[in-house]
Amino acid sequence: MITTMNNKGASLKGVLLVFLLISNMFLTKKSVTSLPICPSGSVNCQVSLGELFDRAVKLSHYIHFLSSEMFNEFDERYAQGRGFITKAVNGCHTASLTTPEDKEQAQQIHHEDLLNLVLGVLRSWNDPLLHLVTEVQRIKEAPNTILWKAAEIEEQNKRLLEGMEKIVGRVQPGDTGNEVYSRWSGLPSLQLADEDSRLFAFYNLLHCLRRDSHKIDNYLKLLKCRLIHDSNC
Amino acid sequence: MLNAGAAEPRGMDLWQLLFTLALICANDSLPTSEVPLGEPQIVKCRSPEMETFSCHWTDGDVHNHTAPRTMQLLYMKRGDEEWKECPDYVTAGENSCYFNTSYTSVWIPYCVKLANENKVFDEKCFSVDEIVLPDPPINLNWTLLNISLTGIHVDIQVRWEPPPTADVRKGWVTLEYELQYKEVNETKWKELEPVCSTTVPLYSLKMGRDYEIRIRSRQRTSEKFGEFSETLSVSFSMASEAVLCAEEIQFPWLFIVIFGTCGLVVVMFLILFSKQRLKMLILPPIPAPKIKGIDPDLLKKGKLEEVNSILASHDSYKPQLYNDDLWVEFIELDIDDPDEKTEGSDTDRLLSDAHMKSHSCLGVKDDDSGRASCCEPDMPETDFSASDTCDGTSDTDQSKKISEKEETLLCLDQKDNNKSFTNLDDPANQQLISQSEDNQSRPPFADSIESLSPVPPVRTQLSNQSSVTNIDFYAQVSDITPAGSVVLSPGQKNKTGRAQCEAHTEPAAQCQSNFTMDNAYFCEADVKKCIAVTSHEEVEPHVQDQSFNEDTYFTTESLTTTAVNPSTAAEEASSSEMPVPDYTSIHIVHSPQGLVLNATALPVPDKEFMVSCGYVSTDQLNKIMP
Numbered sequence: 028m029i030t031t032m033n034n035k036g037a038s039l040k041g042v043l044l045v046f047l048l049i050s051n052m053f054l055t056k057k058s059v060t061s062l063p064i065c066p067s068g069s070v071n072c073q074v075s076l077g078e079l080f081d082r083a084v085k086l087s088h089y090i091h092f093l094s095s096e097m098f099n100e101f102d103e104r105y106a107q108g109r110g111f112i113t114k115a116v117n118g119c120h121t122a123s124l125t126t127p128e129d130k131e132q133a134q135q136i137h138h139e140d141l142l143n144l145v146l147g148v149l150r151s152w153n154d155p156l157l158h159l160v161t162e163v164q165r166i167k168e169a170p171n172t173i174l175w176k177a178a179e180i181e182e183q184n185k186r187l188l189e190g191m192e193k194i195v196g197r198v199q200p201g202d203t204g205n206e207v208y209s210r211w212s213g214l215p216s217l218q219l220a221d222e223d224s225r226l227f228a229f230y231n232l233l234h235c236l237r238r239d240s241h242k243i244d245n246y247l248k249l250l251k252c253r254l255i256h257d258s259n260c
Numbered sequence: 261m262l263n264a265g266a267a268e269p270r271g272m273d274l275w276q277l278l279f280t281l282a283l284i285c286a287n288d289s290l291p292t293s294e295v296p297l298g299e300p301q302i303v304k305c306r307s308p309e310m311e312t313f314s315c316h317w318t319d320g321d322v323h324n325h326t327a328p329r330t331m332q333l334l335y336m337k338r339g340d341e342e343w344k345e346c347p348d349y350v351t352a353g354e355n356s357c358y359f360n361t362s363y364t365s366v367w368i369p370y371c372v373k374l375a376n377e378n379k380v381f382d383e384k385c386f387s388v389d390e391i392v393l394p395d396p397p398i399n400l401n402w403t404l405l406n407i408s409l410t411g412i413h414v415d416i417q418v419r420w421e422p423p424p425t426a427d428v429r430k431g432w433v434t435l436e437y438e439l440q441y442k443e444v445n446e447t448k449w450k451e452l453e454p455v456c457s458t459t460v461p462l463y464s465l466k467m468g469r470d471y472e473i474r475i476r477s478r479q480r481t482s483e484k485f486g487e488f489s490e491t492l493s494v495s496f497s498m499a500s501e502a503v504l505c506a507e508e509i510q511f512p513w514l515f516i517v518i519f520g521t522c523g524l525v526v527v528m529f530l531i532l533f534s535k536q537r538l539k540m541l542i543l544p545p546i547p548a549p550k551i552k553g554i555d556p557d558l559l560k561k562g563k564l565e566e567v568n569s570i571l572a573s574h575d576s577y578k579p580q581l582y583n584d585d586l587w588v589e590f591i592e593l594d595i596d597d598p599d600e601k602t603e604g605s606d607t608d609r610l611l612s613d614a615h616m617k618s619h620s621c622l623g624v625k626d627d628d629s630g631r632a633s634c635c636e637p638d639m640p641e642t643d644f645s646a647s648d649t650c651d652g653t654s655d656t657d658q659s660k661k662i663s664e665k666e667e668t669l670l671c672l673d674q675k676d677n678n679k680s681f682t683n684l685d686d687p688a689n690q691q692l693i694s695q696s697e698d699n700q701s702r703p704p705f706a707d708s709i710e711s712l713s714p715v716p717p718v719r720t721q722l723s724n725q726s727s728v729t730n731i732d733f734y735a736q737v738s739d740i741t742p743a744g745s746v747v748l749s750p751g752q753k754n755k756t757g758r759a760q761c762e763a764h765t766e767p768a769a770q771c772q773s774n775f776t777m778d779n780a781y782f783c784e785a786d787v788k789k790c791i792a793v794t795s796h797e798e799v800e801p802h803v804q805d806q807s808f809n810e811d812t813y814f815t816t817e818s819l820t821t822t823a824v825n826p827s828t829a830a831e832e833a834s835s836s837e838m839p840v841p842d843y844t845s846i847h848i849v850h851s852p853q854g855l856v857l858n859a860t861a862l863p864v865p866d867k868e869f870m871v872s873c874g875y876v877s878t879d880q881l882n883k884i885m886p
Binding site: 107133134 | 273276310311338361364365366367368387389427428429430431432434480481
């Protein structure tokens with residue numbers, strides 16, 4: 028009896044372990060970055076800055092990739108023939124954040140400021156992404172790929188934000204700085220009754236998303252080469 | 261909502277899709293408005309490094325324009341209020357406008373339009389990060405990695421440098437590269453997967469060929485590649501003179517033939533020699549001692565009946581236990597007594613047959629034994645050194661035995677014929693007859709007859725037998741006691757025979773002489789049988805049944821005593837013990853016609869059995885009986 032119980036317990040543990048492993052596999056399947064070596068909350072564990080930057084760059088690259096694809100899909104499906112293209116793209120809500128516009132400016136800006144800017148942009152997109160996920164589902168016959176991508180971007184953005192906050196904490200400890208970010212007020216436009224207007228709002232939002240994700244990706248790569256590889260990538 | 265949307269007709273989607281496709285086909289890199297053919301149009305705007313950009317346009321059909329070309333490219337950044345003119349028409353070539361770094365802002369939307377004084381021909385809107393197409397890599401070269409052992413294939417490592425314009429070191433632009441290669445005389449390029457590094461290995465290039473390699477790059481986050489680099493030529497043909505192998509491995513006919521033949525041979529071998537035969541060839545089995553058809557388990561379990569039946573069916577069964585003459589012999593031997601007409605019983609028939617044969621020859625007709633041939637005129641009268649005991653196995657001549665048997669038969673026959681001797685030992689007689697191949701039964705019988713001169717009282721029971729004249733050569737042995745004695749059933753006809761025999765001195769002599777036979781069968785029992793025959797008085801008529809009858813119960817002891825003391829034997833015989841002249845263990849007696857003798861499945865081991873009394877196998881019996 029006892030032996031059978033022991034066997035059962037052992038087998039149960041085995042099953043549980045396998046289940047955990049498999050679930051872990053599936054959960055991290057779509058993630059670009061690997062799981063942190065240090066569990067959150069751990070004090071002694073230190074991931075190197077370079078490793079943090081690597082992960083951040085991977086995430087930002089992934090987010091930009093998804094944004095590009097989502098925009099292209101949306102463009103193909105909804106924007107053709109509606110003249111969105113020819114219209115001047117409305118300014119994005121993050122335009123209030125003064126980010127470097129070319130290489131010289133990017134090289135001149137201090138890395139801490141740049142990091143803070145990146146954080147600001149990321150924070151600014153928290154809210155819009157959340158609403159994007161819900162509102163895009165209301166689009167007529169929205170393809171699953173767009174829906175999925177929106178959800179994925181929103182999730183990864185949160186992760187990237189966490190990572191960046193960690194990096195900032197490493198690079199400039201103690202200096203919380205102003206939490207600058209741009210508020211987004213485009214929700215009503217996403218909920219317009221007029222379909223054309225609504226779709227244009229979406230188009231704009233996705234366009235801005237693509238652009239900002241590219242910005243973030245570029246800044247992070249720049250910072251990585253500057254800080255980690257000493258401008259010699 | 262979505263579900264409701266899904267229900268809508270798909271026509272609109274299809275139309276949109278078609279329109280999109282049309283637009284895409286028409287549009288190369290940028291979404292543009294439709295421009296009529298022949299009109300000047302902006303072909304492309306491109307930034308090689310995300311720091312500058314340039315736009316190119318075509319003139320279109322010049323003829324339509326009377327005025328000299330005063331084309332202008334106007335641009336406007338978002339945030340500007342008006343269109344500005346292109347700052348540099350020269351640097352990028354003809355019909356181009358070049359924007360240097362000061363005019364370039366990356367994530368800012370631009371619109372450019374091509375116009376002359378009156379008319380706007382084309383307009384495009386873009387942002388610089390969208391139009392990045394890097395320059396091709398430079399400084400392609402290759403190094404040898406290794407050459408295969410056969411000298412036919414080569415691995416090389418191709419290296420290059422990123423385009424000088426792209427600032428990869430600072431990380432402003434991140435590039436990935438795609439390598440393409442082909443043989444010189446081929447038309448189609450082979451592609452490798454894009455790589456981020458500036459070096460890539462190429463495997464399995466063929467010696468003796470010339471290759472071309474080219475590389476192009478793109479920004480990692482975009483889809484479009486830049487221009488191809490210059491073609492790198494890789495030549496191996498000059499090194500090939502030493503390596504004059506066939507470039508392509510010819511179809512290895514020789515190998516195929518050899519291996520095919522070997523395989524065929526193996527398969528044939530396997531087919532022809534089945535596993536069994538192969539095994540036999542390689543490891544010839546040692547035959548285990550076995551009787552065909554007899555399951556050793558049967559023997560162990562003591563299923564005597566089944567074994568007996570199996571044995572009965574084996575004609576070829578050769579009892580190895582007794583090496584003596586077939587018992588058959590003495591059946592065939594027959595008496596030339598004409599009276600010996602057999603009537604109903606098989607034994608009679610047998611006897612008659614034997615009689616026929618014996619007329620011509622007293623020899624034993626023995627099919628399967630190499631025993632003494634027939635026609636032994638000599639009666640082994642000389643050999644009277646038979647002992648009373650079974651133990652001895654004298655080396656009497658087999659032929660003598662045969663003749664003795666014959667004579668005993670004769671004796672029996674005569675007795676039968678003559679008789680109405682319902683004499684006793686039917687069982688004895690029968691058993692005598694039915695017994696072993698050794699006809700030692702005869703001699704004992706003879707002896708007994710001889711010794712017991714007094715004619716045994718007539719067996720009344722015998723008269724009950726239908727065929728008094730018939731001689732029953734068999735006695736039914738019901739069982740063999742653990743002690744070794746044989747339990748006989750009363751035979752049906754043997755009594756007469758016995759009686760007759762007794763009357764004869766000659767048979768008596770035979771009986772005695774038979775003792776000299778060295779057959780183990782010559783046992784006390786036999787002797788007693790002989791003796792007991794004469795003295796036996798009671799007789800049970802039923803023979804064939806395998807019924808135990810106390811009257812027919814013979815024991816060695818009783819027989820022995822009988823032998824010792826004939827008189828006592830007689831008494832004993834009367835005391836319901838019938839001496840058995842000769843017997844074998846009979847397992848089953850089926851009918852008046854037949855007996856199944858217990859050849860093997862006896863509780864007594866064979867040797868002992870031989871010592872005690874020989875026995876006849878069912879095969880022999882079956883031969884005798886129809």
